[in-house]
Amino acid sequence: MQGKLLYAQSGGVTAVINATAGAVIETARKHGVRVLAARNGIIGALREDLIDTSKESAAAIAALRHTPGGAFGSCRFKLKSIEQDRARYERLIEVFRAHDIRWFLYNGGNDSADTSLKISQVGKALGYDVTVVGVPKTVDNDLAVTDCCPGFGSVAKYTAVSVLEASLDVASMAESSTKVFVIEVMGRHAGWIAAAAGLAGKSADEAPHVILFPEIAFDEDAFLARVRATVERVGWCTVVVSEGVRDKEGRFLSEVGTRDAFGHAQLGGVAPLVAQLVKDRLGYKYHWALPDYLQRSARHIASKTDLDHACAVGKAGVELALAGRNAVMPAIIRTSDAPYRWKIEAVPLARVANHEKKLPKGFISRDGYGITAAARRYLEPLVRGEASPPYGRDGLPKYVRLKNIVVARKLPEYVIAD
Amino acid sequence: MQGKLLYAQSGGVTAVINATAGAVIETARKHGVRVLAARNGIIGALREDLIDTSKESAAAIAALRHTPGGAFGSCRFKLKSIEQDRARYERLIEVFRAHDIRWFLYNGGNDSADTSLKISQVGKALGYDVTVVGVPKTVDNDLAVTDCCPGFGSVAKYTAVSVLEASLDVASMAESSTKVFVIEVMGRHAGWIAAAAGLAGKSADEAPHVILFPEIAFDEDAFLARVRATVERVGWCTVVVSEGVRDKEGRFLSEVGTRDAFGHAQLGGVAPLVAQLVKDRLGYKYHWALPDYLQRSARHIASKTDLDHACAVGKAGVELALAGRNAVMPAIIRTSDAPYRWKIEAVPLARVANHEKKLPKGFISRDGYGITAAARRYLEPLVRGEASPPYGRDGLPKYVRLKNIVVARKLPEYVIAD
Numbered sequence: 001m002q003g004k005l006l007y008a009q010s011g012g013v014t015a016v017i018n019a020t021a022g023a024v025i026e027t028a029r030k031h032g033v034r035v036l037a038a039r040n041g042i043i044g045a046l047r048e049d050l051i052d053t054s055k056e057s058a059a060a061i062a063a064l065r066h067t068p069g070g071a072f073g074s075c076r077f078k079l080k081s082i083e084q085d086r087a088r089y090e091r092l093i094e095v096f097r098a099h100d101i102r103w104f105l106y107n108g109g110n111d112s113a114d115t116s117l118k119i120s121q122v123g124k125a126l127g128y129d130v131t132v133v134g135v136p137k138t139v140d141n142d143l144a145v146t147d148c149c150p151g152f153g154s155v156a157k158y159t160a161v162s163v164l165e166a167s168l169d170v171a172s173m174a175e176s177s178t179k180v181f182v183i184e185v186m187g188r189h190a191g192w193i194a195a196a197a198g199l200a201g202k203s204a205d206e207a208p209h210v211i212l213f214p215e216i217a218f219d220e221d222a223f224l225a226r227v228r229a230t231v232e233r234v235g236w237c238t239v240v241v242s243e244g245v246r247d248k249e250g251r252f253l254s255e256v257g258t259r260d261a262f263g264h265a266q267l268g269g270v271a272p273l274v275a276q277l278v279k280d281r282l283g284y285k286y287h288w289a290l291p292d293y294l295q296r297s298a299r300h301i302a303s304k305t306d307l308d309h310a311c312a313v314g315k316a317g318v319e320l321a322l323a324g325r326n327a328v329m330p331a332i333i334r335t336s337d338a339p340y341r342w343k344i345e346a347v348p349l350a351r352v353a354n355h356e357k358k359l360p361k362g363f364i365s366r367d368g369y370g371i372t373a374a375a376r377r378y379l380e381p382l383v384r385g386e387a388s389p390p391y392g393r394d395g396l397p398k399y400v401r402l403k404n405i406v407v408a409r410k411l412p413e414y415v416i417a418d
Numbered sequence: 419m420q421g422k423l424l425y426a427q428s429g430g431v432t433a434v435i436n437a438t439a440g441a442v443i444e445t446a447r448k449h450g451v452r453v454l455a456a457r458n459g460i461i462g463a464l465r466e467d468l469i470d471t472s473k474e475s476a477a478a479i480a481a482l483r484h485t486p487g488g489a490f491g492s493c494r495f496k497l498k499s500i501e502q503d504r505a506r507y508e509r510l511i512e513v514f515r516a517h518d519i520r521w522f523l524y525n526g527g528n529d530s531a532d533t534s535l536k537i538s539q540v541g542k543a544l545g546y547d548v549t550v551v552g553v554p555k556t557v558d559n560d561l562a563v564t565d566c567c568p569g570f571g572s573v574a575k576y577t578a579v580s581v582l583e584a585s586l587d588v589a590s591m592a593e594s595s596t597k598v599f600v601i602e603v604m605g606r607h608a609g610w611i612a613a614a615a616g617l618a619g620k621s622a623d624e625a626p627h628v629i630l631f632p633e634i635a636f637d638e639d640a641f642l643a644r645v646r647a648t649v650e651r652v653g654w655c656t657v658v659v660s661e662g663v664r665d666k667e668g669r670f671l672s673e674v675g676t677r678d679a680f681g682h683a684q685l686g687g688v689a690p691l692v693a694q695l696v697k698d699r700l701g702y703k704y705h706w707a708l709p710d711y712l713q714r715s716a717r718h719i720a721s722k723t724d725l726d727h728a729c730a731v732g733k734a735g736v737e738l739a740l741a742g743r744n745a746v747m748p749a750i751i752r753t754s755d756a757p758y759r760w761k762i763e764a765v766p767l768a769r770v771a772n773h774e775k776k777l778p779k780g781f782i783s784r785d786g787y788g789i790t791a792a793a794r795r796y797l798e799p800l801v802r803g804e805a806s807p808p809y810g811r812d813g814l815p816k817y818v819r820l821k822n823i824v825v826a827r828k829l830p831e832y833v834i835a836d
Contacts, residue, residue: 013590015583040593069586075594157813162712164814165433168487169715172431175458176493181711199814269708272687292707293599294580297587301718303813383813388806395575395721395801396582396617 001033003102005321007053008038008045009137010077010108010115013070014151015158015299016310017137020107021071022064023314024135025053029061031322036099036407041075042106042115046088046416048095048409055405063400065311066389068299071402074108079115082122089122091414096123096130098410103131103321107314109138109149113329114353120327134329134349135317137310139296141192144355145347146331150313151296153306153382156196158291158298159185159240160383163200166289167207167238174236180227180278182239182288183208184271186295188252191215191359193295194242196379198371207238209369212274214244215359216368218253224281226369231284241274300397304385305340316344340381419451421520423739425471426456426463427555428495428526428533431488432569433576433717434728435555438525439489440482441732442553443471447479449740454517454825459493460524460533464506464834466513466827473823481818483729484807486717489820492526497533500540507540509832514541514548516828521549521739525732527556527567531747532771538745552747552767553735555728557714559610562773563765564749568731569714571724571800574614576709576716577603577658578801581618584707585625585656592654598645598696600657600706601626602689604713606670609633609777611713612660614797616789625656627787630692632662633777634786636671642699644787649702659692718815722803723758734762758799 005028009017021037028035037051038044044051051072053061064071079085096104106116113134120132136143141152163183170181187193191213201207209230212218230237245253254270271288279286309332316330328346335341363375371379389397425442427435439455446453455469456462462469469490471479482489497503514522524534531552538550554561559570581601588599605611609631619625627648630636648655663671672688689706697704727750734748746764753759781793789797807815 009590013587043593067586068583070590073593074590076591077594160814161718162716164817165486165715165717166711168485168817169431169711172427172488172492173494175461175491176495178711183712199812269687269690272690287710288708289710289712290706290708291712292705293584293587293596294601294707294709294712297583298580299583300579305813380812384811385813386806386809388804391804393802394617394798395723395803396578399582399586 001031003100004034004036005103005105005318006036006038006045006096006101007105008041008107009070009072009074010041010106010112011074012139012296013074014137014139014296015068015154015302016150016307017107018064018067018069018071019307019310020135020137020150020314022061023311024105024318025061027315027318031318033322036101037072039404040073041077042079043075043077043416044073045095046091047414048411050099050407051404052407056402060400060402066299066397067399068297072404078111079118082118089119090126092119093123093126093128094411097128099407101130105133105135105317105321107135107137109140110143110354110356113143113349117327117349117353120349131321131324131326133317133321133325134352135313136329136331139186139193140190142190142357144352144357147334147342148309148332148382150306150310152192153303153309154298155186155193155296156379157303157383158295158301159193159197160199161301162291163197163208163238163240167200170236170238177285178287179231179284180237180239180275180286182241182271182275182286184241184243184269184290187214187242188244189214189356191242194240195359195363195371195375196383197240198375199379199383205234208240209234209237210239211369211371212239212241212245213364214242214246215364217248218245220277224278227278228282239274241270243270245270299389302387303383304387305382307387312344320346337377337381340384419449421518422452422454423521423523423736424454424456424463424514424519425523426459426525427488427490427492428459428524428530429492430557430714431492432555432557432714433486433572433720434568434725435525436482436485436487436489437725437728438553438555438568438732440479441729442523442736443479445733445736449736451740454519455490457822458491459495460497461493461495461834462491463513464509465832466829468517468825469822470825474820478818478820484717484815485817486715490822496529497536500536507537508544510537511541511544511546512829515546517825519548523551523553523735523739525553525555527558527561528774531561531767535745535767535771538767549739549742549744551735551739551743552770553731554747554749557604557611558608560608560775562770562775565752565760566727566750566800568724568728570610571721571727572716573604573611573714574797575721575801576713576719577611577615578617579719580709581615581626581656581658585618588654588656595703596705597649597702598655598657598693598704600659600689600693600704602659602661602687602708605632605660606662607632607774609660612658613777613781613789613793614801615658616793617797617801623652626658627652627655628657629787629789630657630659630663631782632660632664633782635666636663638695642696645696646700657692659688661688663688717807720805721801722805723800725805730762738764755795755799758802
């Protein structure tokens with residue numbers, strides 16, 4: 001086909017965003033369409049820093065399916081409104097025109113959906129015909145319309161497995177050592193990952209015993225009473241705390257706690273604060289963990305369902321683009337919980353951009369510290385299935401590193417001003 | 419056979435200590451010997467809190483092979499010298515006598531080897547014939563004589579895989595986000611786990627770029643210069659810091675850094691300190707991770723070599739005990755690096771107890787921030803091979819929970835005084 005397809009990754013990367021990239025490239029190749037990839041997301045598109053994926057072997061592209069991180073680089077860079085950032089939008093169209101880019105796939109979360117929508121509008125305004133498709137991705141699971149977001153299922157699986165394993169450790173040692181274990185999970189605005197931790201236990205006495213959601217204002221006394229009751233009943237207690245947990249005044253606990261009267265700098269992490277509180281007020285020996293990037297890059301324990309979703313949105317994204325469906329996103333539509341069934345449907349980007357999907361109130365148990373049966377029905381299919389990467393003789397997963405050969409520049413250098 | 423075998427777990431648990439327990443029980447069953455397990459290690463033996471493993475099905479015992487944590491509970495409890503702790507040693511022998519325990523297998527690290535040795539002597543002194551075998555286990559990998567310790571290979575694999583994965587994430591985002599990633603690993607006294615992190619990269623530009631070993635006094639300026647040079651050359655930098663890293667005066671960095679002039683309490687963790695230092699002095703955006711118990715309980719990413727070792731020492735431990743080999747430990751003897759070959763040999767506990775195996779100087783690169791080829795030759799076989807647990811329909815590993823039915827007490831209650 002005439003013209004090229006530009007693919008770019010945006011925002012925090014995931015264990016399976018490269019699986020989407022691989023599906024995009026493989027699907028485009030089947031249709032005889034060449035794929036360029038912007039290095040470091042939209043930044044590379046602006047700078048005309050474009051990678052020629054046709055230089056990569058079929059085996060290398062296939063290996064993207066099991067390689068975490070962002071193979072072409074991603075970015076944290078938000079374009080403002082067309083009025084405010086007009087020069088940048090014009091530059092993008094200029095780059096598209098120079099490289100005959102007829103289709104643009106932007107693989108990201110909320111901000112990227114918004115950016116995709118704007119680019120889809122600006123092409124027409126500037127008289128350049130480009131079809132823009134947003135492709136969903138975010139461990140935060142907060143995109144609207146789609147039932148879930150590729151990347152979330154794998155971080156959910158990592159988190160549930162880690163809580164299960166570490167809690168078996170704590171249970172073994174509680175008699176004479178650690179009694180309270182605190183693990184901090186991502187999710188600054190919504191408790192999706194915190195909720196997934198709840199999958200580790202099936203009954204009240206199984207870990208996690210306490211989940212601190214961003215949706216529930218932190219009540220110190222009630223929390224401590226719950227921890228104490230758990231230790232007295234079970235012998236130990238596992239606490240999952242979301243990085244986004246807030247106090248009654250709506251301030252992030254991590255910020256309140258780490259800035260003292262002397263203005264000492266924040267070391268980061270709400271887990272150590274919660275652990276210290278338990279020690280100070282209840283006297284229990286504690287340990288805490290903060291897996292940070294480990295949770296969203298853990299391709300070795302990715303969910304098969306999540307991987308399937310990631311591939312499906314990549315494939316559908318290309319098909320929608322080639323069919324000329326401008327300003328849409330392939331969404332994952334759940335048609336059944338048990339057996340779990342889903343399909344891909346194109347939805348208008350306008351329905352996705354600038355909407356945030358919150359954790360439903362019905363997913364948090366009445367006491368505020370656990371998840372409901374409805375949450376389990378939703379979450380369980382997303383962590384189901386294993387998709388182990390191949391391993392080398394060195395005992396490590398065989399993750400691919402692409403050559404990332406750039407195409408020759410056709411335009412003058414462009415500096416992205418602040 | 420006449421008499422019973424008592425098995426107990428000691429110290430920090432690992433991803434594969436239950437595999438040793440399973441091998442102990444299966445081997446004893448083959449010989450027609452009944453196995454009791456002390457609940458929470460030596461504490462249970464003192465309290466006469468003994469679990470009858472014959473109540474567990476063959477399937478449950480087989481499942482120990484893939485279940486992390488300590489199935490019978492472990493403890494941090496050190497017996498002093500026979501002179502100082504005579505009453506406790508006498509109590510142990512009393513319990514052994516009451517339950518016709520003829521063989522005692524103590525599965526632990528350095529302290530446990532010492533305790534095993536003492537118990538092996540006290541039986542004879544008190545006129546009770548018991549054969550005591552120490553069975554090695556510790557993620558710290560610091561037992562003497564044995565080439566490595568079951569539990570270490572799996573934490574080594576977890577650590578190398580995690581550093582590899584998180585670094586792919588950081589590399590993707592470095593252009594516009596995190597430039598320095600710091601991950602803290604266990605190892606208060608020796609840098610074995612820190613060294614294992616080095617397996618993640620093969621060349622100077624691959625992560626980890628800086629390893630901070632407990633063996634090398636922390637030099638702030640040299641460290642910062644190294645980080646800066648790495649970011650300028652590679653674009654980003656992964657730092658692995660051992661929890662045991664010390665300053666030039668020999669003080670743990672974690673303690674120096676977290677107690678300020680106002681006596682504020684320690685939140686724990688050297689990773690946030692190192693990250694903050696990078697931010698304050700170099701201005702780079704950072705993230706840090708502290709996997710804590712996750713690293714030593716991560717059965718889902720266990721090393722096959724490690725699992726094989728864990729099973730082999732359990733089987734050999736029983737065979738040595740039944741053959742009347744008192745005061746020995748089955749050690750792992752490496753006979754070849756490539757191909758990796760090993761065997762089990764009985765070594766006197768006296769050669770193991772109270773000796774600490776240090777990380778060889780030749781394993782740390784001359785600049786002090788990386789590992790040598792000799793380290794790779796040693797470490798690589800230990801992380802080789804995968805041993806995935808079975809997973810359920812819920813997407814989680816199928817870890818077994820034993821019934822842990824106790825045998826009837828025959829002695830008066832015993833309170834362990836401080």
